[in-house]
């Protein structure tokens with residue numbers, strides 16, 4: 001008995017010994033703490049003729065008043081499922097600039113150094129930061145960000161325009177600059193008439209400006225939707241619930257030249273939380289590409305057909321059908337499906353998509369069959 005006990009004790013000790021020997025007494029990494037560093041997959045359909053790119057054209061770093069480095073912007077955007085970002089540090093004297101070397105081109109240089117291995121596109125850009133009017137403007141696709149460093153807003157915008165920049169009016173309804181009413185000032189008219197305004201943010205950070213969507217439609221400008229983040233994404237957004245806000249760009253390919261062409265042509269849709277906003281034709285194209293209506297799986301004794309309505313992608317849709325056959329609203333979340341009841345007499349359905357804004361006060365209508 002004693003011998004058996006001794007043997008057991010010996011075995012137990014040698015087992016512990018062999019476990020310990022698998023570890024390095026000097027340095028043993030604890031595997032479960034290591035991040036898998038995965039990219040969240042966000043599936044958005046392509047539309048005929050174009051790929052759909054997920055973009056954020058408004059981000060800050062420590063090179064203005066942000067609190068993260070440019071390389072982190074690239075890494076987190078990749079993890080958040082985006083394809084394209086622009087680092088748009090303020091062109092002004094931010095306190096951090098006292099301590100950091102380099103000019104206004106430096107943040108792009110750092111971001112670019114990180115972007116290639118992660119297959120991210122980084123657009124060279126800056127934020128022309130002036131009091132209202134005219135407020136803040138992002139100049140995208142510039143060659144020299146430092147050239148935007150001009151006291152006079154018009155001189156700064158002219159410098160951007162000379163470089164062929166795509167110029168976006170940022171956060172037009174930001175309360176710090178437009179406390180009561182979101183106004184289109186005479187200064188904006190002048191900038192627009194000079195051909196120096198090519199897009200407007202209808203959404204910025206957590207704010208949606210329906211009136212700005214109407215301006216985009218009236219003046220044929222690109223509908224833009226950006227985060228304007230200063231901290232890390234996880235500090236500001238609940239990414240478990242919704243992807244971070246983004247501008248969807250319908251581009252011929254992933255090259256910078258193609259993205260620039262798509263923006264100037266206004267081929268964009270804004271996606272923020274449960275909302276989409278943009279020009280009718282692009283929202284309708286997205287809806288048709290995302291939704292599949294299956295052949296009827298059942299017909300009841302009153303002749304009502306039942307169809308599966310499948311959302312094959314991650315875009316959310318809230319739909320109603322006008323005909324008497326299909327009452328009520330159906331919420332089709334990311335990759336969700338619903339069953340719809342259609343009277344046999346109904347051959348055509350018109351879906352009202354109440355979360356897809358085609359104007360400040362209007363929503364998308366799509367006919368089926370399409």
Ligand SMILES: [Zn+2]
Nearest residue numbers: 127136170171
């Ligand atoms: Zn701003």
Ligand SMILES: [Zn+2]
Nearest residue numbers: 058060127228
């Ligand atoms: Zn900003």
